Amino acid sequence: MSTETTASVSTHILDTSVGRPAGGVPVELSVRDGIDGAWSAHGVSKTDADGRVKDLPALPEGTTHVRLDFQIEQYAFENQHSVDKQAAEAQQDAPRVRDSAAFFPEVAITFAVTPGEHYHVPLLLNPFGYSVYRGS
Template sequence: MSTDTTATVSTHVLDTSVGRPAASVPVRVSTRADATAGWTPLGGSLTDPDGRCADLPALPEDAAQVRLEFDTGAYSAQEKGSSAAGPMEGGAFFPEVAIVFTVRPGEHHHVPLLLSPFGYSVYRGS
């Protein structure tokens, strides 16, 4: 839950190549207080069967920018072994997707990742 001074973040991952959520994608969260500061790792989570991360770490009050790192290579390797591997079975063209965005105090920031074998898209959701 956000307060007047703390931003919150959430994400989910959808595999558009097979038309379903991407489960068990490792996601790491880092923050920094401004564009010149170094990144502070906060921890991470795995996406659930619906492609969502229910337990991402809370952001510190001074967070101005957030970096979400998605281990799409691990997801690709997992899918390679499944019967529904689809076009990802040759390995991930993008083994990692890192998204950096600005947060505002007191606001919630939902940033979904739409993943396909040779591309991805992100947006600010609600």
């Protein structure tokens, strides 16, 4: 829900290594007023079974920047255990298959906001990389 004086944020995570949503990932929303302002925690949630976070609170008036912190290490990549580790490690240029859940244990995305706008910021995730974009 947004008004002319506040903005709102939603997000979702897709595990592109298996083409499925990443459920159960903790997400923290922080806000600040101005580039030199201090960060303030504003909301926490987890992705649902569809990889979505729909319950983040509306942003306070005056918010100019938002940070979404995704705790990726708590998400276990579904395909990690199905990979033939010996075959992967035998390839000279292939990254070694790791026993831990993620090369990037957390992902922090910071973006600028304008009052009255809604910002949907999806995270596309795989064991060795990620990308984000402003969705709709």
